[in-house]
Structure formats: structure tokens, C-alpha cells
Amino acid sequence: MTSFKVTVPASSANLGPGFDALGLALGLYDVVEVQVIESGLKVEVLDNGAGGVADVPTDETHLVVRAIRRTCERLGVHLPGLHLRCSNAIPHARGLGSSAAAVVSGVAAGYAIAGRPRDNGAVQLAAEFEGHADNAAASLFGGLVIAWCDGGEFHARRLTTHESLRPVVAVPELRSATATTRGLLPAEVPHHDAAFTAGRAALAVHALTSDPSLLLAATEDKLHQHYRAPAYPDTTRLIADLRAAGVAATVSGAGPTVLALTTDGIIPAAVDVSGFEVMELPVDLAGVQVTAG
Missing domain, CATH: 3.30.70.890 (GHMP kinase, C-terminal domain)
Incomplete structure (x- = not known):
């Protein structure tokens, strides 16, 4: 895929006692429009109520860009140039998984560029950025997740929450x-x-x-x-x-x-x-x- 849109949910981690282990995906979304171009990098960041746009870089240090590049590298895909348009609704630095959502959107974009379905490697890639998989796995899979790390390898399993929650x-x-x-x-x-x-x-x-x-x-x-x-x-x-x-x-x-x-x-x-x-x-x-x- 060379032009597509990534929609990623917010998340809440820990849920009380599940420190670094439990995560819950929430219906508040960042949207990243991705276009593969011939060369260069262009990043547009729009504030859709999340605030903090002035603090978000628009160069190679942008978290979505870093995640896309790392994913493409891991999947063996050459990425010529990139144009991103990021619409942020998840509040930054408030405990709703904004950084994990950015990473997950980048990982998902990398798999889309490679033309490959996401596999267990997506959890590993996303979790490596923060050192734990609770928020990232929730944004990847939705629902309630249980996440763990075994010898440096990150894993997660999705559960369905009770319908009344x-x-x-x-x-x-x-x-x-x-x-x-x-x-x-x-x-x-x-x-x-x-x-x-x-x-x-x-x-x-x-x-x-x-x-x-x-x-x-x-x-x-x-x-x-x-x-x-x-x-x-x-x-x-x-x-x-x-x-x-x-x-x-x-x-x-x-x-x-x-x-x-x-x-x-x-x-x-x-x-x-x-x-x-x-x-x-x-x-x-x-x-x-x-x-x-």
C-alpha cells in the first residue's frame, strides 16, 4: 500500500493492580494519513483536541516516523519517502497511551507498506519502544489485553470485556x-x-x-x-x-x-x-x- 489511513485507539494501562500487565483499548482515536512518496519526509500534525501540537516534532524524531522506519527495516522493505498527516485526539502525557498509539500506528503502517499481515512481531516491535506491552497491545488488538515479557520477547493475549462495562x-x-x-x-x-x-x-x-x-x-x-x-x-x-x-x-x-x-x-x-x-x-x-x- 502506498496511500492509506491508520486509525488507532487510546488505551489505559494497569487498571489498578495489573502493573505493566493489563491494558484496555478505549474509543478515542488518533488518525494518521500515510503516503509513500519518491523521496524526503513531510509531517503535518493537526490538533484535534489533544493539545500539545507545538511540542510534537515534524522531523525524523517524530514517533510515528521512527516506528514506520524501524518496522520497514525489520521487514526488509525499502522506504523511499514519506508524507504523514497526523490528527491527534488522544491527549498527550495524560496516561491514555498517546505514545503507544503513535508507535502502533507506525508499526501498522510499516506492515501495510510491506504488504504483509500483522503477526506476533508487531507486538515485539511496538513494545520495544517503551519496554512493556500493555498500552501497545491494547491499541494493536482492542479489548482487554494481558501482556508479558519472557526473555526479552513480548507477548499479549486479547480478552473480551463484559458487555456492560x-x-x-x-x-x-x-x-x-x-x-x-x-x-x-x-x-x-x-x-x-x-x-x-x-x-x-x-x-x-x-x-x-x-x-x-x-x-x-x-x-x-x-x-x-x-x-x-x-x-x-x-x-x-x-x-x-x-x-x-x-x-x-x-x-x-x-x-x-x-x-x-x-x-x-x-x-x-x-x-x-x-x-x-x-x-x-x-x-x-x-x-x-x-x-x-
Whole structure:
């Protein structure tokens, strides 16, 4: 393919206890129009509500460009020139997988240019950029994913969420960098905290796929969220208020967005969400899509 469009969903990682292991694709999309040209590089970046366009490079360092080039190289395909038109709707640096979505769109574009169906190598390529596959696999496959790494090889499996699940996100203006919030995590955690979180992660898979009534308990975590709490006090306060109201709320990825896993799409009126943009986002079930341009 020499001219096509890539549509890639946002994602939320961790989902409480599933640190670097669970991801959920959400119905908010970046769109990249790709055209293979004779030579050179042209990148246009449009702000479709995501903000931060001024911070996005338009040269070889652009994340989509890097992902396309790496994929074509891995697949043995020569890429003469490239023209990209990127329409961003996924907020940047908010914990909704914007960087993973950019990488996945590039990987999908690389496979399309090569004329090859995506295989397990797509997960590997996408995960290599961030060192874990949770967000990337969710954007690749859609639905709920379980991701893991075995000897440097990344893997993921897709599960279908319960039909009643209606995620809601609360997105603040505050930005957060994954590298910064990871720096707040300790090198070691108490054994009882690890055991607690492992049990809740297993329960989260069951709750998300079979029994949403268990989501409040299933999204409890002792591995990472409370260590990161000082980085975003408003997020921490909102999560506490939502959970006190019976809503299964967590930090979305590295934050500062709040993810509420509901079955009615409603945030209780008594919960103060000032300072946050609240959106109900369906679970995306398709993952990244490539269509003729």
C-alpha cells in the first residue's frame, strides 16, 4: 500500500493492580494519513483536541516516523519517502497511551507498506519502544489485553470485556511523564503487598470479563498507585472520592488521568470533578485499523 489511513485507539494501562500487565483499548482515536512518496519526509500534525501540537516534532524524531522506519527495516522493505498527516485526539502525557498509539500506528503502517499481515512481531516491535506491552497491545488488538515479557520477547493475549462495562475518564490539564512517575516507585516492595496485588490482578481479569460487580475490590492496588500519589494530588483526591462513592476508579497508566470502570457511564453528582474533563469512552474492540486512503 502506498496511500492509506491508520486509525488507532487510546488505551489505559494497569487498571489498578495489573502493573505493566493489563491494558484496555478505549474509543478515542488518533488518525494518521500515510503516503509513500519518491523521496524526503513531510509531517503535518493537526490538533484535534489533544493539545500539545507545538511540542510534537515534524522531523525524523517524530514517533510515528521512527516506528514506520524501524518496522520497514525489520521487514526488509525499502522506504523511499514519506508524507504523514497526523490528527491527534488522544491527549498527550495524560496516561491514555498517546505514545503507544503513535508507535502502533507506525508499526501498522510499516506492515501495510510491506504488504504483509500483522503477526506476533508487531507486538515485539511496538513494545520495544517503551519496554512493556500493555498500552501497545491494547491499541494493536482492542479489548482487554494481558501482556508479558519472557526473555526479552513480548507477548499479549486479547480478552473480551463484559458487555456492560462503560469506562469513564477524567482528564486534567496537568501533564505527567511516565519516566518521572516510574522514578517514584521503590526498588522493592513488601511481600504482603505483592501478594495482595497479584490476587487483585487475577480478580480484575475475572471482573472485567465476567463479573463487573467485583470491580471495586478488583481494582485495589498496593504496588504502584500510592507511591505515585504525590505527583498528582488532585488525581489522588478524585480517585479516593470516587471509590468512597462505590466507583471502581484507578490511575490511568502513569496518570494523571483517572479511569472509572462503571456499568452505567455515570460519575455520581456528589463527586467534585472540577478541573477535569470527563468523557465516557466505549471499550474499543477492533484495535488499530488500516484502510485505503
